Amino acid sequence: MTGFQEYFGETHNMVRQTAKKFVEREILPFVDEWEEQGGFPRDLYKKAGDAGILGIGYPEAYGGSGGDIFVKIACSEELMRCGSAGVAAGLGSLDISIPPILALGTEDQKQKFVPPVLKGDKISALGVTEPNAGSDVANIRTKAVRSDGHYLVNGSKMFITSGARANQLSCAVRTGGEGHQGISFLVIESDTPGYSVSEKLKKMGWWASDTAQIFFDDCKVPVANLLGREGQGFYGIMQNFQSERLQLSVMANMTARMALEESMKYAREREAFGKTLTGFQVTRHKLVDMATLVEASHEFVYRVAAKIDAGMDQVKEISMAKNFACEVSDKVTYDAVQIHGGFGYMREYLVERLYRDNRILSIGGGTQEIMKEIISKFILT
Numbered sequence: 118m119t120g121f122q123e124y125f126g127e128t129h130n131m132v133r134q135t136a137k138k139f140v141e142r143e144i145l146p147f148v149d150e151w152e153e154q155g156g157f158p159r160d161l162y163k164k165a166g167d168a169g170i171l172g173i174g175y176p177e178a179y180g181g182s183g184g185d186i187f188v189k190i191a192c193s194e195e196l197m198r199c200g201s202a203g204v205a206a207g208l209g210s211l212d213i214s215i216p217p218i219l220a221l222g223t224e225d226q227k228q229k230f231v232p233p234v235l236k237g238d239k240i241s242a243l244g245v246t247e248p249n250a251g252s253d254v255a256n257i258r259t260k261a262v263r264s265d266g267h268y269l270v271n272g273s274k275m276f277i278t279s280g281a282r283a284n285q286l287s288c289a290v291r292t293g294g295e296g297h298q299g300i301s302f303l304v305i306e307s308d309t310p311g312y313s314v315s316e317k318l319k320k321m322g323w324w325a326s327d328t329a330q331i332f333f334d335d336c337k338v339p340v341a342n343l344l345g346r347e348g349q350g351f352y353g354i355m356q357n358f359q360s361e362r363l364q365l366s367v368m369a370n371m372t373a374r375m376a377l378e379e380s381m382k383y384a385r386e387r388e389a390f391g392k393t394l395t396g397f398q399v400t401r402h403k404l405v406d407m408a409t410l411v412e413a414s415h416e417f418v419y420r421v422a423a424k425i426d427a428g429m430d431q432v433k434e435i436s437m438a439k440n441f442a443c444e445v446s447d448k449v450t451y452d453a454v455q456i457h458g459g460f461g462y463m464r465e466y467l468v469e470r471l472y473r474d475n476r477i478l479s480i481g482g483g484t485q486e487i488m489k490e491i492i493s494k495f496i497l498t
Contacts, residue, residue, distance in 0.1 A: 185426050
């Protein structure tokens with residue numbers, strides 16, 4: 118991979134090997150079964166915590182192993198190698214729910230809510246999307262009214278990754294008036310009276326990831342669980358989006374890379390009209406186009422990640438990188454199924470799952486259309 122060593126050194130490669138061995142030992146032997154069952158065992162979180170996987174990239178003060186942004190990317194890429202984006206997303210739900218606690222929380226809140234998750238003892242999820250407010254974050258309706266040292270929370274959250282069994286939810290709520298200034302962040306624990314969860318939602322892809330709707334009915338949450346000040350929630354969400362979009366870009370890139378690899382392997386082995394598929398110019402050129410796009414997308418995302426790691430504001434660039442990575446993955450997974458022909462439509466072939474799992478990536482973390490609106494504000498003003 119061009120420029121690989123520019124971003125990944127010895128420490129990153131050690132992290133990569135740790136994650137690779139974990140995947141080979143704890144996930145690959147069972148992943149097809151988990152996909153068909155629609156979920157993976159809860160104890161996988163504990164195994165990942167014990168192996169140090171969950172703590173990669175997080176402060177040592179809270180049980181993490183530290184490191185820069187590329188240790189997290191290296192780990193994420195290897196987790197995606199399990200072939201199930203649902204497993205990777207489920208194990209990775211802490212990566213969108215813990216950052217708001219670290220960014221806005223007090224030291225007591227960090228010590229209470231972060232270490233148990235990094236150990237794998239508890240599962241953390243992010244609660245922002247609602248049935249009537251997805252990309253329109255400023256329009257969330259879940260309401261939190263302060264009273265006698267508590268907030269009474271009423272409303273619901275939708276499409277919550279790890280929502281069916283999360284122990285804690287970093288949750289965006291409305292504590293003030295309309296618009297973004299009325300939004301705050303609460304950590305809501307799942308054993309709080311008034312907190313309930315739907316059955317697992319049935320999805321097109323990410324089968325092994327439990328996704329649920331969460332309901333709040335006079336849910337009594339201590340004021341001590343407020344992250345930052347009232348009204349800071351929207352800014353916490355926006356800050357979190359940059360990281361989430363980077364993670365989704367990495368997932369898209371790995372989805373595309375695995376689809377390319379599977380296609381090259383199949384094209385070398387599959388015979389038609391007396392020769393392998395690689396014997397046909399049209400197939401060779403299709404693979405070249407796929408490989409070029411995958412390479413370009415990886416380099417774009419890595420470069421943006423390096424700038425984020427250096428403390429540079431990359432809102433425009435990560436929006437571009439996410440859209441580009443998802444467009445590349447859309448095309449490469451489509452072409453991979455086409456190269457496989459009828460076998461590409463069969464579940465026992467990885468490209469079938471990659472094709473389905475890919476579809477959510479240009480929707481989650483901000484849709485392609487929202488990304489374009491963000492970009493337009495930078496280039497047209």
